[in-house]
Amino acid sequence: KLFFTDYGNAAKVERCDMDGMNRTWIVDSKIEQPTALALDLINKYVYWVDIYLDSVEVVDYQGRKRHTIIKGRQIRHLRGLAVFENYLYTVNSDNLSILQINRYNGTDVQALARLDNAKEIHVYQKRTQTAVRSHACEVDPYGMPGGCSHICLLSGNYKARTCRCRTGFILGSDGRSCK
Numbered sequence: 812k813l814f815f816t817d818y819g820n821a822a823k824v825e826r827c828d829m830d831g832m833n834r835t836w837i838v839d840s841k842i843e844q845p846t847a848l849a850l851d852l853i854n855k856y857v858y859w860v861d862i863y864l865d866s867v868e869v870v871d872y873q874g875r876k877r878h879t880i881i882k883g884r885q886i887r888h889l890r891g892l893a894v895f896e897n898y899l900y901t902v903n904s905d906n907l908s909i910l911q912i913n914r915y916n917g918t919d920v921q922a923l924a925r926l927d928n929a930k931e932i933h934v935y936q937k938r939t940q941t942a943v944r945s946h947a948c949e950v951d952p953y954g955m956p957g958g959c960s961h962i963c964l965l966s967g968n969y970k971a972r973t974c975r976c977r978t979g980f981i982l983g984s985d986g987r988s989c990k
Contacts, residue, residue: 812872814857816845824848824859826872830964830973837874847892847901858899858914860889867892867899867912881917886910891931902929947972960988 814826814837824838824845838845843863850857855872858880866882867889880899888905899912903922907929913919947970948956948963957963959974966973976982976989983990 814848814850816848816859818842818844818846824857824870824874826857828965828967830966830975832973833967837872838868838870838877847890849892849894849899851894856894858892858894860886860892860901862887862889867901867917869914879917880914881912881920885920886912890929891933893932893934895934895936900932900934902926902932904930944969946970955987958987 812826813829814824817823817825821839822842822845823836824842825834825836827834837857838859843861845859846862847860848857856869857872858867858869860867864882865884865887867880867886868877869880870877888903889910890902890904893900894914897913897915899914901910901912902908903910907925907927908922909924909926909929909932911921911923946965948965950956951958957972957974959972961977961980962975964973964975965971974982974987980989982988
């Protein structure tokens, strides 16, 4: 799945398959400017920062179990969001500090460091990476990902795929080759 935020005409948090199909709103009320988003892949939770409401909130992948982690002036101007173990990590763009927020009780907030020009934050840790298994976009014997001549996108699950073409090309009737 692909998770993303939108604060155009109607602010929301959405998800879709990697090929853009099955687009679903998972949060569309009491939300104004969702900017940063992070996933808890193990427990299947979506965290986001709303910079207009000065809040960090969470829902499960279906948009249920919503609650506010932290709200108020102390978390103004947040950019980027990452989750690791018991904490959320974010950048305060006002004073360029890296913040650590306990995701179970938002009262535990600590400034860890200050970094000039920090705009985003990511946590890379082996345990957070899911094991790669055989999938529909693996390179075939002819060197084409998923048998697609240009671009292979996973669909609803790891066994299904959709072929797409680069700009200026159209997908052939076989659903794999681009012309």
